[in-house]
Amino acid sequence: MLNSRKKEIRIEADSFRGNCKVGQYGIINLFMECERCKYKLLRYPIGENADLGFAMRRDTDTIIFTNTSSRLSREIFTLAHEIGHAVLHLKDTASFMDDAVTISEKSADEKEQEANYFAACLLMPGDMVDKFLDLEITDFEKNRLSVMDIARIMSEFGVSFDMVLNRLESLGKINSGEKLRLDNERNQVRVGNLLRSVEGNSRLNEPSKEISIPHEYIEYVIYNYNHNAIPLETLKRALRYYQLIEDDVSDRITVRPQDEEELDDLIGGLED
Secondary structure (H helix, E strand, C coil), rough: CCCHHHHHHHHHHHHHCCCCCCCCEEEEEEEHHHCCCEEEEEECCCCCCCCCCCEEECCCEEEEEECCCCCHHHHHHHHHHHHHHHHHCCCCCCCECCCCCCCCCCCHHHHHHHHHHHHHHHCCCCHHHHHHHHHHCCCCCCCCCCCCHHHHHEEHHHHCCHHHHHHHCCCCCCHHHHHHHHHHHHHHHCCCHHHHCCCHHHHCCCCCCCCCCCHHHHHHHHHHHHHCCEEEEEHHHHHHHCCCCHHHHHHCCCCCCHHHHHHHHHHHHHCC
């Protein structure tokens, strides 16, 4: 990625962050900020090995999905990555589907690299990292960082252990040897225990399993059902989330031939 392009992305990330509610160092709640920016955010647990998230345009809406089966810190980075796609790329591309490969430093796709860089700048901007190291770490220039220090950074910025290491290395705060040492030390201690030991946010290391679906989503579900994109059972599950039944939206549902056949079979069975 060209340095000129990196500068453009830093400016975009800084602009987005400037409209967010920020604590001493990190964004307080990126999920709320996403909704405040009028993005349609869907959060749902679809499994640990499933896709991590997606961003897409539908008419005038920007829709972002995150998989809440992944650790909260992972989900937060996924959200920041998808916001990156929304800000940088959705004008030219209709959608982006992301998994553990696309949302990683190993991705060879240029747009995925840009979304990753946007996420890093949004969640851990260089000036805030400098401020933390200066004010919160005793004699940072003289002393090596410990895994406890990394846990404190995790909690303050709301990110994962791996992201802290990657960001510190990319900013030139640690070298590859220090990164390896900290990673090895992390493997000997549970990250959740580290977070608790520094009185940090231990929820970062656990999946939230949150289910959050905007009310407008029901219109997408009905549309997809009417166009044979989803089965009746999926429609029913979505309606139950809103404490609705089919009768509540019957005026907007197109009855399919197979549904009529099922009804005929049921009536016939009752008559027998």
